[in-house]
Amino acid sequence: MRRALLYLVRYRIMMLERPLNVLRRIKHGAWRRWRNLRRAHALQRLRGATRGRVASGPFAGLVLDSSHVFGAAGAKLLGTYEAELTDALDRVRVRAPPIVIDVGGADGYFAVGFAHHWRSPVIVFERLAHAREIISRNSALNGVCATVDLRGDCDEAALYTLLMQHPRSGFLMMDVEGAELDLISARIARALSGWPLLIECHDFARQGCTRILEQRLAPTHCLQRISSRPRQRADFPLALMMSQTSKLELMDEGRPGVMTSLLGWPRTAGAA
Secondary structure (H helix, E strand, C coil), rough: CCHHHHHHHHHHHHHHHHHHHHHHHHHHHHHHHHHHHHHHHHHHHHHHHHCCCCCCCCCCCCCCCCCCCCCHHHHHHHHHCCCHHHHHHHHHHHHCCCCEECCCCCCCCCHHHHHHHHCCCCEECCCCCHHHHHHHHHHHHHHCCEEEEEEECCHHHHHHHHHCCCCCCCCCCCCCCCHHHCCCCCHHHHHCCCCCEEEEEEECCCCCCCHHHHHHHCCCCCEEEEECCCCCCHCCCCCCCCCCHHHHHCCCCCCCCCCCCEEEEECCCCCC
């Protein structure tokens, strides 16, 4: 008897929870739709205000086809994208690297920015065909097609061959969603002994990635960890009349958590 009563009570609770769960799903779905509309409207306003040009940061004035951007379109147009790296990039720019290798080009924000603002020839690897189309488009918009050498997938052997073809010091930037451990081998580290480098580490994809890369690069480079941080109101570079929530959302890069980049300076005499 007691067990039957217990089942009855549980059944009634379950029947009461069903309509509540339906209402919760409706509420959450409506909230997501409203939030997405708000974000789309804010991005549209930003595109109009910037006219497709990066507003601030190391690539201010760069023209972007903002309708085709790999995530964080707002942050890239604002120039706050990966703002933690700005000081490091400024230090590299002063060295006037004779060549830049960008592995994992995405939409070309960095590769085209290097070619346009640093006046350096850039070799950019990107495995996705539609991403390469966007890089080509952004290169054309900024008049740097002649100095951006666009290539497909990159493996360790291809990177090593390329480094052997360019014995003079250049600059390596890498963002390959966890494949950095496959690319930065012991011989690649030695080949990079005279090169400044900046590598985004993806510990969420490859556990211990940052620590392993530090061990491989420590003999040839002085290394510094650079951690990402949430954007704040003061980071917004434009005087646009919109809510603080919308401003923060435009600067949001959609990171899965705190990201770490490794900045490496050659240990060779006079290189740093």
